Amino acid sequence: MKFDISYIFDALPRLLEGALITLQVAILGFCFSIILATFITIVKTSFNSRIFNGFIAFYISFIRGTPLLVQIFLIYYVLPVFGLNLAPFPAGILAITLNSAAFVIEILRGGLASVPKGQFEAAKSLGISGYALWWKIILPQTFITSIPPLVNEFTMVLKATALLSVITVVELMRVSQQIYSANYHPVEVLSATFIIYFLMCFVVSRSSVFLEQRFKVKRS
Amino acid sequence: MLEYQIFFDYFPMILLGFWLTLKIVVCAIALGIPLGLILALGRRSNFIPISFFATSFIELFRNTPFIIQVFLFYYVLPFYGLRLSAEYVGILALAAFGSAYFAEIIRAGIDAIPKGQLESARAIGMTDWQSMKNIILPQTVSIVLPPLTNQTLTLIKESAILSTITVHELTMTGLMVQGETFRPFEVFIMVALLYWALNETIASIMRRIEKRYSRNRKQNKIVRSKIDIIKSSGFSR
Amino acid sequence: MKPNFLEIIDINKKFGNINALKNVFLNVSKGEVICIIGPSGCGKSTLLRTVNWLTPPDSGKVILKGEIIGSDTGKMTFEQNNSLNAFRARIGMVFQQFNVWPHLNALENVVRAQIVVRKIMRDEAEKKAIKILNEVGLKDKIDEWPDNLSGGQKQRLAIARSLAMDPILMLLDEPTSALDPELIGEVLSVLRNLVNEGMTMLIVTHELGFASRFGDKIVFMDAGEIIESGPPNTILKSPKTERLKLFLEKLSLTSL
Ligand SMILES: Nc1ncnc2c1ncn2[C@@H]1O[C@H](COP(=O)(O)OP(=O)(O)O)[C@@H](O)[C@H]1O
Ligand SMILES: [Mg+2]
Numbered sequence: 001m002k003f004d005i006s007y008i009f010d011a012l013p014r015l016l017e018g019a020l021i022t023l024q025v026a027i028l029g030f031c032f033s034i035i036l037a038t039f040i041t042i043v044k045t046s047f048n049s050r051i052f053n054g055f056i057a058f059y060i061s062f063i064r065g066t067p068l069l070v071q072i073f074l075i076y077y078v079l080p081v082f083g084l085n086l087a088p089f090p091a092g093i094l095a096i097t098l099n100s101a102a103f104v105i106e107i108l109r110g111g112l113a114s115v116p117k118g119q120f121e122a123a124k125s126l127g128i129s130g131y132a133l134w135w136k137i138i139l140p141q142t143f144i145t146s147i148p149p150l151v152n153e154f155t156m157v158l159k160a161t162a163l164l165s166v167i168t169v170v171e172l173m174r175v176s177q178q179i180y181s182a183n184y185h186p187v188e189v190l191s192a193t194f195i196i197y198f199l200m201c202f203v204v205s206r207s208s209v210f211l212e213q214r215f216k217v218k219r220s
Numbered sequence: 221m222l223e224y225q226i227f228f229d230y231f232p233m234i235l236l237g238f239w240l241t242l243k244i245v246v247c248a249i250a251l252g253i254p255l256g257l258i259l260a261l262g263r264r265s266n267f268i269p270i271s272f273f274a275t276s277f278i279e280l281f282r283n284t285p286f287i288i289q290v291f292l293f294y295y296v297l298p299f300y301g302l303r304l305s306a307e308y309v310g311i312l313a314l315a316a317f318g319s320a321y322f323a324e325i326i327r328a329g330i331d332a333i334p335k336g337q338l339e340s341a342r343a344i345g346m347t348d349w350q351s352m353k354n355i356i357l358p359q360t361v362s363i364v365l366p367p368l369t370n371q372t373l374t375l376i377k378e379s380a381i382l383s384t385i386t387v388h389e390l391t392m393t394g395l396m397v398q399g400e401t402f403r404p405f406e407v408f409i410m411v412a413l414l415y416w417a418l419n420e421t422i423a424s425i426m427r428r429i430e431k432r433y434s435r436n437r438k439q440n441k442i443v444r445s446k447i448d449i450i451k452s453s454g455f456s457r
Numbered sequence: 458m459k460p461n462f463l464e465i466i467d468i469n470k471k472f473g474n475i476n477a478l479k480n481v482f483l484n485v486s487k488g489e490v491i492c493i494i495g496p497s498g499c500g501k502s503t504l505l506r507t508v509n510w511l512t513p514p515d516s517g518k519v520i521l522k523g524e525i526i527g528s529d530t531g532k533m534t535f536e537q538n539n540s541l542n543a544f545r546a547r548i549g550m551v552f553q554q555f556n557v558w559p560h561l562n563a564l565e566n567v568v569r570a571q572i573v574v575r576k577i578m579r580d581e582a583e584k585k586a587i588k589i590l591n592e593v594g595l596k597d598k599i600d601e602w603p604d605n606l607s608g609g610q611k612q613r614l615a616i617a618r619s620l621a622m623d624p625i626l627m628l629l630d631e632p633t634s635a636l637d638p639e640l641i642g643e644v645l646s647v648l649r650n651l652v653n654e655g656m657t658m659l660i661v662t663h664e665l666g667f668a669s670r671f672g673d674k675i676v677f678m679d680a681g682e683i684i685e686s687g688p689p690n691t692i693l694k695s696p697k698t699e700r701l702k703l704f705l706e707k708l709s710l711t712s713l
Contacts, residue, residue, distance in 0.1 A: 067391065069383070073395070077398065081404060161285075176356075197285055
């Protein structure tokens, strides 16, 4: 057999559609993960409850210590045992969210540490508290300093979505498999898929510098 | 509601999968670190074809999901006439994946050594390779050890993906037991706990070594801060 | 005519559009001690670094004992590289920032290059290292890690490391500038011994006292060019150019 480039051209439209789904899944999962992680970070910092913090530490350790694939299986196969039947797509989003949030919490912890302690006190003495304190003062600074690791985390999520093909979420990887199991040209189809993933991740990871500059300028 | 019997009946089988996971990761590291070193030196080379190849390899493997790398290896190798069992394909894929990350860690470690170190070695008559071997790389080791360990933990986790090409490692074994017993909860908890335990064990050993190392031997401040940079720059998760 | 020991012929070096070295000629005979002075950024370090080709110049030649260390530029062949390394092994270089190797103890700092570059057996290399460490006054620091040495001790270790290679020429780039004042003396006294043993040296220094007592010649550089050179007395007592006068005035002001 020879490498036949025409199979790449034939597959390209469907692969690009798959890439769009991949982007959607990644963006959706990442947004949920940021929301969840932000919420947890605020609760952690504001209440400083031993039990809650202990539980979060346990959760982070578990997520970081086990393969995402196993986490996906746990959610996809185990939740139904408890009567919660999720379709592949929401199950996949849930797995990605829970996984990524653990890493985002750690990133935000780093970002938060770079916000001077005095700002909490200064805000309090000005009578700013709760919602306004976090929303207007602490979070913007935390997120801006966290841009590079957050962008890195997003590329991780982008790559992670490929695992959802295992529970039949029809994203880029799955589309690719569907195509080559029909035309029996896995080498060509997978090569094209490989390049598409590369372009997506590469562009995203290089955007870090750009984003950083943009937000730095806006702030000053 | 937990069926304890499953733990007893299937634990030996699961352990067998765990054992294969260990073997695969050890082989992948043994292959991946030297390859990573070659790639790191290649990327720093002044000879453009070499640095271009090394850079492309590193960036391609760092910016694509491991699962597609696995499938590519699985289909491409036989396409070019190299027929290997799934285990060997898995080891090769994991080693290639790991080496791209190892390379960047090693490169950052080399860059963290003050320039005067290489200059003094060259000035005394050492060749490039002699300077690397005697002066630069030994100093790099203590810097890169923590991030290399982190990357090793990543490889352990990523090895689960080899189940998709039917390598009978831990995750695959879990899937098989689940197919027999229809008790996903017990099975996947067992699997997850094994991964988790392995991870925590290695991480805690590493933390202890690091502590002892920094107590026994003073490291200069530049190098210390570089370690933190490497750690925080998202080389792996 | 007897050829010079070291000939530096028409060296030019640019960094971007900075002329780091411009038409530099310098002849050094065996046993001569040349002190190079000049304002910061005038190309003193660059000159030393072209001598052992650590910074290859854009054009020019360096000839040691009638053999070309390097000339022209572009890629060097494997053989040229080998001969360059052989030259470097016999040209000691001492840096302002010491650049001792922190992962090797004092003894090993002096031993390693002997073994790696000159292929000397370990026993012999160690014997020699101990002898030299003794000479530079580091006898009781043999097992010490560089991080535990003072600046003056580090610099003496760096000198010992070079001496172990039996250099026929030493290049010293501000060997005492990074040292606390009270540590300068111990390094200068090691250098004094070298001068007395007849070592050929190119030394960048602002220690004018040392230069006038031990230097055979002082070379004054400015903006990449050699402006004046001659015996210490002439250069320091009766400078011909305005630039040198200005420089000497500034130097004596700061050292007051
Ligand atoms: N590697 C380099 N890259 C760019 N410019 C350099 C480099 N090395 C030296 N220079 C420049 O060349 C000039 C001479 O430098 P140097 O020889 O170090 O001066 P000196 O040792 O007399 O203080 C300076 O202007 C310096 O900035
Ligand atoms: Mg200088």
